Amino acid sequence: MVATGGIPLPVTLTHVTIKHFEDHNQLQWATATEQNTARFVIEYSIDARNYTRVGEVAASRNLDGSNYSFRHSVVTTGNAFYRLAIEEDNGKINYSPVVKVFGIERNIEILPTIIRDGILNINLIAPVDKMQVTNSAGSKVFEKNLKNVTGTMAITLPSLANGIYWVQVITGNNVEKYKIIIQ
Secondary structure, rough: EOOOOOOOOEEEEEEEEEEEEEEOEEEEEEEEEEEOEEEEEEEEEEEOOOOOEEEEOOOOOOOOEEEEEEEEEOOHHHHHEEEEEEOOOOOOOOEOOOOOOOOOOOOEOOOOOEOOOOOEEEEEEOOOOOOEEEEOOOOOEEEOOOOOOEEEEEEEEEOOOEEEEEEEEEOOOOOEEEEEOOO
């Protein structure tokens, strides 16, 4: 496609969609044409005003367009907003329309989900009986009785090997799981 004046348009998006899963959001988009497009930078927001770059995907540079996908490993309790910052070869950036994924009610919020200092920061939105941390094999490595408190707290974890862990919050017969990464 050529714009007025004979200047090629860098990219034509056909769609941008978002789908929520238990431990991640899946962003998908497609282009009808691409020319002089360097990359797609994925931006994420919880308020639709302040965006953070969470990843990038190189453009295929296919003149007939391509299909793309990006998996954002995130656990949120509220709505989340995504947009693409489409970067041209010359550094110019154009933005896609914003897409919204609706959050689900959770009993806790963990921010950030990547833990580098051994401190698990949680916000107990609803009363929770206890919390357990399990490794990727399902073995319990930590447990804390939360005694139905609410609010924000920092929990010091034992020394754990780097890797993926699951925080399980238990209230009565209800168990919710949240993925964290220890670095």
